[in-house]
Amino acid sequence: MTDTVASPASTAAAPEPNPPRNRVLAQAALLLLRGRTLVVLVVLVIFFSAISSEYLTQSNLILMTKHVAINAILAIGVTFVILTGGIDLSVGSIAGLAGMVSGGLLFKGLHVPGGTVFFSVAVVILIGILVGALVGAVNGLVITRFKVAPFIATLGMLYVARGIAQLHSNGGTYPDLAGTPGRHNEGFHVIGVDSFLGIPVAVWIMIGVIVAAVVVTTKTPFGRRIFAVGGNERAAILAGIRVNRVKIAVYIISGACAALAGLLLTSELGAAYPDTATTYELNAIAAAVLGGTALSGGRGTIIGTVMGAFVIGFLSDGLVLVGVSTFWQSVVKGAVIVFAVITEQAQQRLQSGLSKRTA
Amino acid sequence: MKLVAQAISKSYGGVQALSEVDFTAYEGKVNVLVGENGAGKSTLMKILSGSEKPTSGAILLDDEEIELSGPRDAMARGIGIIHQELSLFPNLSIAENMFAGRELRRGRRFVDKGTQRRRAREVLTRLSQNLDPDTLVGDLPIGQQQLVEIGRALLEDVRVLIMDEPTSALSNNEVDVLFEVMADLRDHDVTVIYISHKLDEFRRIGDWVTVLRDGKLVAHESMAKTDTAWIVRQMVGRDPDSLYAHNSSTAGQTLLDVRHLTVPGPVRPLVDDVSLTVHAGEVVGVYGLMGAGRTELIECLMGMRSSTSGEVRIRDKAEPHATVQARMAAGLALVPEDRQRDGLVQTMSVRDNILLATIGRFTRAGLLRGATEQRTAAAKAGELSIKSPGLSALVTSLSGGNQQKVVLARALLTEPVVLLLDEPTRGIDVGAKSQIGALMAELAAQGFGVLFISSELAEVIAMADRVLVMARGRITAEYAAADVTEEALVAASASDRVLGMTDRTERQSAAPHDGRPGEGQEGMPMETENS
Incomplete structure (x- = not known):
């Protein structure tokens, strides 16, 4: 009978254990904790701009945001998976594979019986994203049909997808993605290099992905089901939710986002390397966790993840700008992530403490 | 040893699980304890076996007041308990399970596997089970697992043995074996306390019967003076x-x-x-x-x-x-038994939990209509008089009864x-x-x-x-x-x-x-x- 809570009437009659002042303080602390990713971001910006006058310039902010875009798109995809209680370790490899497939199509075309076909840039991008979605679908099927733990299934895919990316060019690089007029496949640089209204196209794409992801997670039945599956899978099954379909769908979304990020990165680099985006999955997961997404599933927001990606990006670039060695950058980044989870725990405790008193 | 509980009370928060319960378990007898679910049987046994402390009251062992600091203390005094839920390690062998936490040593560091195996085999023989002590417990059918658990208690030199519904998973043959063991224990002057729901079974073996209802003692009688109808009347009691x-x-x-x-x-x-x-x-x-x-x-x-x-x-x-x-x-719609495990999404609000099964209905052009959602959930919550701090409060902030109504509301919405x-x-x-x-x-x-x-x-x-x-x-x-x-x-x-x-x-x-x-x-x- 531990879950029996006294009726509201009797709680009201009982003396309030804490004076109201403590309560207000607790509420304030909770508010601060909830917005902690934003707080950390503001602190970072103030800190680095105090050290370096170059940090808070328009050009640097735009550059940093462009760096953030790729990780943010990866992290948004991974957030869908984490919300269902899963994990996707294969996103970095998927990004690399999508980059290689697209790079190959632009550089050497597709060999078919009787010649070589070249596709327009739009079609190449579409194929790249479809490759990512397909790999995600395989992840989802392995996890749901063969009951493989998501960690293992996507760890396997991390190697498999990377291997296929290397096989694609036999380990080599596709050095020139500019295309030629005769093949009608010019313009791949637009997504990764060009700007529109003074803001990089990659950033516009990130904004589009953010909007779409926010709408899907908060405004659609599918989004609600994602949270339900992550919050309590058994209850979701009983509520008639097709849990396996939801899971497969989130891995497809994650794969497609990863592929899109891979294309942006490849476009920016102007060449397709099979080792592109190696270990990016860890940055993506870190951004999601930093943004308050619970690895146990059911809790988290897209905006939080984006904030997390900004913190990681602005922190790395700031450290570079003030001349901290890459070794120290790793140490700082790791410490920030663990600290974020510690504050997350504090928030949960405070929150449940407060809601118990109001119930 | 005679084990006596005197005026034991136990409350959890505001809930009174036991109030002023007197209970006597006689030496060399099988003392049966019955009562409905929630009558307080298991709470009383937890107190007598040291895993819970009473809010008030005393425990007497052979007329001497004792204070049990924990299950180990109770065990040291010869009080053993076999729990209703199996507490075995399926990944370990029978012998390892029987000696888990109190392994026999050879020297200071090493486990004496040979002796453990031998003594486990002796106990298994006593339980008429021709099993290899190296068999993994997870490979045994549930009835034999229960016997392993019983064997574990027999390994100790128990003077008082508490058995909390040990037969619920046993086949008739296994029950017969268990009863033989109980009769044997009784002959060796062991005090047996036996909790059961199965009237036909405990009437075969019991010497004394004690009935609890709603945390209170309602009857204590020699089994010979009772019949099934009398016991059930005592158990159910209220109108x-x-x-x-x-x-x-x-x-x-x-x-x-x-x-x-x-x-x-x-x-x-x-x-x-x-x-x-x-x-x-x-x-x-x-x-x-x-x-x-x-x-x-x-x-x-x-x-x-x-x-x-x-x-x-x-x-x-x-x-x-x-x-x-x-x-x-x-x-069809199901309101499950374990609402925490199968019913509620704990990370979601009251409203989202109510609407979970029917969420696809509240859309226009694929997007959720918040106002319709709110209205539907509020209407259903009102209909079932769900008391909550608000529909957007976490469902876990509700009382058990109101949580149950949330699950019911969700089921009713599926029409x-x-x-x-x-x-x-x-x-x-x-x-x-x-x-x-x-x-x-x-x-x-x-x-x-x-x-x-x-x-x-x-x-x-x-x-x-x-x-x-x-x-x-x-x-x-x-x-x-x-x-x-x-x-x-x-x-x-x-x-x-x-x-x-x-x-x-x-x-x-x-x-x-x-x-x-x-x-x-x-x-x-x-x-x-x-x-």
């Missing part, structure tokens, strides 16, 4: 009608018709050739002991478990797909014709219980069919128009509300006989056989197929 609303509507058309449903299990079928019907406006109760297959039956009806044979017809249409979605669309309720009143307080009972009667009056599972005699008798009894996966008896008695239910729930739905003679023989002559046998099974 059930004061607590539960009885459905008064008349039964209409057949809504749910289950024919020869069988769900396979590891040893025997979990649900064995079950046929039943539920009509509009009818409240049907399913009574049975733990492990009787009631939950499995309902889960199979809801499409969460697959059956090997049988047919489920809803509103005269067969539903062959047997997925949760198909059964839900056909008109079912038959509601399946698995232990709908478990773990909620008395006030909420009677509210849930009233709701069930009201739903029946609105034309729903209601099928509910209950382990509480008073509840099932008071609320059901018709009671089915399950034992070992089969339906062993069926009674109309007017004919049902506690004795009849208890007897049928321990019965191995089957209520044949087609064979008249078998059906008659399924009448309870353990009650007092003339009483309890009036509950003639009803006709069910001609409606």
Whole structure:
């Protein structure tokens, strides 16, 4: 009978254990904790701009945001998976594979019986994203049909997808993605290099992905089901939710986002390397966790993840700008992530403490 | 050793689990403790075995007051307990399990596996089990696992042995073995405390019987001076009608018709050739002991478990797909037994939990309409008088009874014709219980069919128009509300006989056989197929 809570009437009659002042303080602390990713971001910006006058310039902010875009798109995809209680370790490899497939199509075309076909840039991008979605679908099927733990299934895919990316060019690089007029496949640089209204196209794409992801997670039945599956899978099954379909769908979304990020990165680099985006999955997961997404599933927001990606990006670039060695950058980044989870725990405790008193 | 509890009280927060309970366990006797679920039996045993401390009262061992600091302390004084839930390690062998936490040593560091194996084998022989002590416990059937647990207690030099429903998972043969061991222990002047629901069983072995009800001692008597009917009367005690609303509507058309449903299990079928019907406006109760297959039956009806044979017809249409979605669309809705595990999404608000099963209906152009959601959830919450700090509050901030209503609200929103309720009143307080009972009667009056599972005699008798009894996966008896008695239910729930739905003679023989002559046998099974 531990879950029996006294009726509201009797709680009201009982003396309030804490004076109201403590309560207000607790509420304030909770508010601060909830917005902690934003707080950390503001602190970072103030800190680095105090050290370096170059940090808070328009050009640097735009550059940093462009760096953030790729990780943010990866992290948004991974957030869908984490919300269902899963994990996707294969996103970095998927990004690399999508980059290689697209790079190959632009550089050497597709060999078919009787010649070589070249596709327009739009079609190449579409194929790249479809490759990512397909790999995600395989992840989802392995996890749901063969009951493989998501960690293992996507760890396997991390190697498999990377291997296929290397096989694609036999380990080599596709050095020139500019295309030629005769093949009608010019313009791949637009997504990764060009700007529109003074803001990089990659950033516009990130904004589009953010909007779409926010709408899907908060405004659609599918989004609600994602949270339900992550919050309590058994209850979701009983509520008639097709849990396996939801899971497969989130891995497809994650794969497609990863592929899109891979294309942006490849476009920016102007060449397709099979080792592109190696270990990016860890940055993506870190951004999601930093943004308050619970690895146990059911809790988290897209905006939080984006904030997390900004913190990681602005922190790395700031450290570079003030001349901290890459070794120290790793140490700082790791410490920030663990600290974020510690504050997350504090928030949960405070929150449940407060809601118990109001119930 | 004589173990005495004097005026033991125990409260958890505001809930009084035990109040001023006196209990005496005599040396060299089998002392039976009975009572309904929630009567406080397990709490009392936890106190006597040192894992809980009483709020007030004293424990006397051989007339000397003792204070138990923990289970180890109790064990050191010779008090051992076999828990209802198995506390074994399936990944370890029988011998390793028996000596877990108190391994025999060779030298200071090393486990003496040889001696452990030898002593484990001795205990197994005493339990008539020809098992290799190196067998993994996870590979044993559940009954033998229970015997390993018992063997573990026997390894110690116990003077007082508490057994909390040890036979719920045992086959008849294994029960006989256990009773032989208990008789042997009794002959060696061990004090045995035995908790059981199975009246026919404990009457065979018990010397004294103590009855608890609602945390209070109601009777303590020598077994020879009692009979089954007397014990059940003491257990149930209160006037059930004061607590539960009885459905008064008349039964209409057949809504749910289950024919020869069988769900396979590891040893025997979990649900064995079950046929039943539920009509509009009818409240049907399913009574049975733990492990009787009631939950499995309902889960199979809801499409969460697959059956090997049988047919489920809803509103005269067969539903062959047997997925949760198909059964839900056909008109079934389930309120599960364990609402924390199967019912609620703890990370979601009250509103989102209420709407979870029907969320696809609140969209325009694929997007959710917040206002409609809010209105629907608020209407349902008002209808069921769900008390919450607000619909956007986390569902975990509600009391148990209100959480249960949230799950019920979700089920009702799917517009079912038959509601399946698995232990709908478990773990909620008395006030909420009677509210849930009233709701069930009201739903029946609105034309729903209601099928509910209950382990509480008073509840099932008071609320059901018709009671089915399950034992070992089969339906062993069926009674109309007017004919049902506690004795009849208890007897049928321990019965191995089957209520044949087609064979008249078998059906008659399924009448309870353990009650007092003339009483309890009036509950003639009803006709069910001609409606």
